[in-house]
Amino acid sequence: MNLPIYLDNNATTPMDPRVLEAMLPYFTTKFGNAASRNHPFGWVAEEGVDYAREQVAKLIGANEKEIIFTSGATESDNLAIKGVFEMYKDKGNHIITTVTEHKAVLDACKHVEKLGGKVTYLPVKEDGILDLEVLEQAMTNDTILVSVMYGNNEIGVIQPIKEISAIAHKYGALFMTDAVQAVGKIPVDVNADGIDLLALSAHKIYGPKGVGALYVRRKGPRVKVTAQMDGGGHERGMRSGTLNVPGIVGLGKACELCGLEMESEAKRLSAMRDRLQESLTVLEESYVNGNVEHRLPHVANISFKYVEGEGLMMAMKDLAVSSGSACTSASLEPSYVLKSLGLSDDLAHSSIRFGLGRFSTDEEVDYAIEVTKKAVTHLRELSPLWEMFKEGIDLDSIEWAEH
Amino acid sequence: MAYSDKVIDHYTNPRNVGTLDKSNHKVGTGLVGAPECGDVMRLQIQVDDNNMITDAKFKTFGCGSAIASSSLATEWLKGKSIDDAMKIDNMDIVEELALPPVKIHCSVLAEDAIKAAINDYRVKNGMAPIESEKVHH
Numbered sequence: 001m002n003l004p005i006y007l008d009n010n011a012t013t014p015m016d017p018r019v020l021e022a023m024l025p026y027f028t029t030k031f032g033n034a035a036s037r038n039h040p041f042g043w044v045a046e047e048g049v050d051y052a053r054e055q056v057a058k059l060i061g062a063n064e065k066e067i068i069f070t071s072g073a074t075e076s077d078n079l080a081i082k083g084v085f086e087m088y089k090d091k092g093n094h095i096i097t098t099v100t101e102h103k104a105v106l107d108a109c110k111h112v113e114k115l116g117g118k119v120t121y122l123p124v125k126e127d128g129i130l131d132l133e134v135l136e137q138a139m140t141n142d143t144i145l146v147s148v149m150y151g152n153n154e155i156g157v158i159q160p161i162k163e164i165s166a167i168a169h170k171y172g173a174l175f176m177t178d179a180v181q182a183v184g185k186i187p188v189d190v191n192a193d194g195i196d197l198l199a200l201s202a203h204k205i206y207g208p209k210g211v212g213a214l215y216v217r218r219k220g221p222r223v224k225v226t227a228q229m230d231g232g233g234h235e236r237g238m239r240s241g242t243l244n245v246p247g248i249v250g251l252g253k254a255c256e257l258c259g260l261e262m263e264s265e266a267k268r269l270s271a272m273r274d275r276l277q278e279s280l281t282v283l284e285e286s287y288v289n290g291n292v293e294h295r296l297p298h299v300a301n302i303s304f305k306y307v308e309g310e311g312l313m314m315a316m317k318d319l320a321v322s323s324g325s326a327c328t329s330a331s332l333e334p335s336y337v338l339k340s341l342g343l344s345d346d347l348a349h350s351s352i353r354f355g356l357g358r359f360s361t362d363e364e365v366d367y368a369i370e371v372t373k374k375a376v377t378h379l380r381e382l383s384p385l386w387e388m389f390k391e392g393i394d395l396d397s398i399e400w401a402e403h
Numbered sequence: 404m405a406y407s408d409k410v411i412d413h414y415t416n417p418r419n420v421g422t423l424d425k426s427n428h429k430v431g432t433g434l435v436g437a438p439e440c441g442d443v444m445r446l447q448i449q450v451d452d453n454n455m456i457t458d459a460k461f462k463t464f465g466c467g468s469a470i471a472s473s474s475l476a477t478e479w480l481k482g483k484s485i486d487d488a489m490k491i492d493n494m495d496i497v498e499e500l501a502l503p504p505v506k507i508h509c510s511v512l513a514e515d516a517i518k519a520a521i522n523d524y525r526v527k528n529g530m531a532p533i534e535s536e537k538v539h540h
Contacts, residue, residue, distance in 0.1 A: 306464065307464065308441050308442070308464055308465050308466055308469075309441075310441075310466035310467065311414075311464075311465055311466045311467050311469070311470055314406070314414060314466070314467040315414075325441055325466070334441065344438075344439070345438070345439035345440075345441075346438035346439055349438070349439075349441040381420065382417060382420055382462055382463060382464075382470060383443075383462060383463070383464045384434065384443055384444070384445035384462040384463065384464060385438060385443055385464045386464075387422065387462060395438060398434075400436070400437030400438065400439070400443075401435055401436065401437060
């Protein structure tokens, strides 16, 4: 076992060597511009891109013509939300999303508001799941788009996508999903799920950074987005810019591998994750955040009350995890996702996200359990709050000096 | 963000972790910060009849820099008179631990904890609390 151990696979994943192998020729011998239609260098590059387009499409049950390659999911989210707003603003100016979305969605929505659009940011229930009645009540005749993420990046909660898309369609709106954390991890099918636009990223599924895709439905209905990048009219005019051929080939290969291995991998990871979670929640005053049934197989977000997340991560030496604590951010605000579940700030500050991945082993999980238990115990010995809790003092009864 | 060696040292081997009897009139206790902000420090001093600090203890809920700042504060407090201890400046802690700008609030909290502990002792022993007029960096 090599240290440090990587358990932050929701942030990014290591590239699978098989993906790298597929990409390598496209950096050197197959270097052509996929848009060069008049010589073999261009044809070879274009073949690589076309094949990748099929591989991506297959993973999500789409047609290859519906895949637009981008620089990553942030661009895909921006293109979908701003592009739909610009294209359909004569039909209506209202967009609905949720408060637990990724910043790429939330900030793109903020941008739309500046352009005169109206955006409703729906709350979620305590388990992180969107209440369908709340969604239906928010729908209006002016709603052109509903954007709800498939699986959450911090807590792993999976939204009822089929039901959400059905409500969007009932009111004549399009349905978009940021599926960055879900694609390649659980079955996603754009037709069965009623998805009109879907953002995905290569580096979360063992592919390279700097490449992603936007699925844009072509039939029933035919969806169009206004390009946000002007230029040579690549990608059916929706995304100009010379194609990142090696990256796209890598994304394709990454999708193919996920398609082949997802089923067995999800079982392996969820068993490992459950073991990790069960071993750690044995600790007093530890809580799992978010719905545990409708959840991605590889994520567990756990709050260890009375210890602070960043301090805890420092004690979890040789473990790469992440925390909802925002001790490093200037605002000192903890995770907005955890807060939107109704978690108190101190529990949000005390959270650790464990993200397992393709290269995680049982041995690593055993080590992580031991290190985390020791770290929590050690920091509680240092914690005045733990001492007060043990003495039976109600922390809410104390007048804290907010700073 | 990488931590300085001194932060890591204090964090890994915190000095003077513990609890003094806060009902003892020779013990001053400062409890500052708030759980909602992710930092709570409790700093305690034991003072002798000559107003000299003979012992100091801390417990901190917070990040590594907060733990290190309070651990360092207890080291500095021991052997100082309460008047000299009042002069400890948060920027001295920043310098000693090489704290980055984003962690300066940890040193501010440690200074606040020192002053709160001294004032608690002063009030318990019939002295007026000293109001800090300092504007934090």
